Amino acid sequence: GENVEQHPSTLSVQEGDSAVIKCTYSDSASNYFPWYKQELGKRPQLIIDIRSNVGEKKDQRIAVTLNKTAKHFSLHITETQPEDSAVYFCAASRNFNKFYFGSGTKLNVKP
Amino acid sequence: NAGVTQTPKFQVLKTGQSMTLQCAQDMNHEYMSWYRQDPGMGLRLIHYSVGAGITDQGEVPNGYNVSRSTTEDFPLRLLSAAPSQTSVYFCASKQPGQSEELFFGEGSRLTVL
Numbered sequence: 305g306e307n308v309e310q311h312p313s314t315l316s317v318q319e320g321d322s323a324v325i326k327c328t329y330s331d332s333a334s335n336y337f338p339w340y341k342q343e344l345g346k347r348p349q350l351i352i353d354i355r356s357n358v359g360e361k362k363d364q365r366i367a368v369t370l371n372k373t374a375k376h377f378s379l380h381i382t383e384t385q386p387e388d389s390a391v392y393f394c395a396a397s398r399n400f401n402k403f404y405f406g407s408g409t410k411l412n413v414k415p
Numbered sequence: 416n417a418g419v420t421q422t423p424k425f426q427v428l429k430t431g432q433s434m435t436l437q438c439a440q441d442m443n444h445e446y447m448s449w450y451r452q453d454p455g456m457g458l459r460l461i462h463y464s465v466g467a468g469i470t471d472q473g474e475v476p477n478g479y480n481v482s483r484s485t486t487e488d489f490p491l492r493l494l495s496a497a498p499s500q501t502s503v504y505f506c507a508s509k510q511p512g513q514s515e516e517l518f519f520g521e522g523s524r525l526t527v528l
Contacts, residue, residue: 305474313455336515347505347519348458393457400515401446401465402473405457 306331308396310406318414323384325409327394328376334396337370337377338403343390351392352379384413416441421506421520428496428527436491436523438506444518446509447489451475451502452522458505464489465511496527 307330317323327337338353354361354368354377361368365384370377381388394406422437440447448463450473460473464483478500480492489508493500503524507517 308457310457338515338517340517347521348517349519350516353515395458397515400511401463401471402460403448403458403517404474405450405459407455407457 306334306396306398306402306404308394308404308406310394310409312409313407314410314412316412316414317384319384319386321384323379323381323388323411323413325379325392325394325411326376327378327396327406328374329396329404330375331396331398332372332375333398336397336400337368338395338397339368339379340393340395340405341390342393342408348393381411384411386413386415389413418442419506419508419518419520421504421523423523424521425524426526428493428525430497430527432496433492433494434496434525435493436504436506436525438489438491438520439487440489440506440508440518441487442508442510442518443486444508444510445486446511447483448473448507448517449479449481449489449491450505450507451500452505453502461491461504493525496525498527501525501527 335356340348342348367380449461450458462481506520
C-alpha cells in the first residue's frame, strides 16, 4: 500500500512569516493529493488539493506544489495569522477511494 | 443540511464488549468511510463504501465490521472491543465526480478499558 511521510511534526512561526510543510509518498500511481486542516477538537476540513496533472495550485495565501518525479508535495502558507494555528494533514490517493494520510504537522503561529 | 452526523460522541467500553458507532449523512453522497485517529499517526482508513450494498477494507480493517444497507447510513461495528481500539473515530463522505473533498463528522471518542 501507499506510505505517506510528513515533516515536520511541529512548526512554530511568527505571525506574518511563511510556513512550509512537506510530504513524500511511495506509490507512483497516486494521482490526488489533498491537504486537511484540523483545529483543536474539531473535524478535519479540506483546505486545498492538487491532482497529478498539475504542478502547482494557489488559493489566496495557500499554495501546494507537486513534484511527481521525486514523489513529494508541499503546502505553503504565506503571511501566517494566528487563526492558521492547527494540525495539518497531507494525504495521497490513487483511485479516490483509499486515502493515505500523513502523521500531521502541528503549526503554531505566534502573535 | 446537517452534513455528517456521528453518534455517540463519547463511549467507554470494557474489553470484550461490542458496540456500534453510527454515521449518517444527508448529502446523498455515494461514498462513505471510517477512519481512526491516533496521536502521531494521522488518520487511518478502516473501511469504505462506494454505494449501498458495497463495502471494502481500508488500511486497518481488523476488529471492525461495516455494512451499507442505505445511501445515508454507514455503521461501524466492534464485535469484541480491545484496548488497542481506543481512539477517535471519524466518519467521512464524498460525492465522486463532483469533488473529491471528504466531509467529516465531528468524531467519536472511544475508550476501551
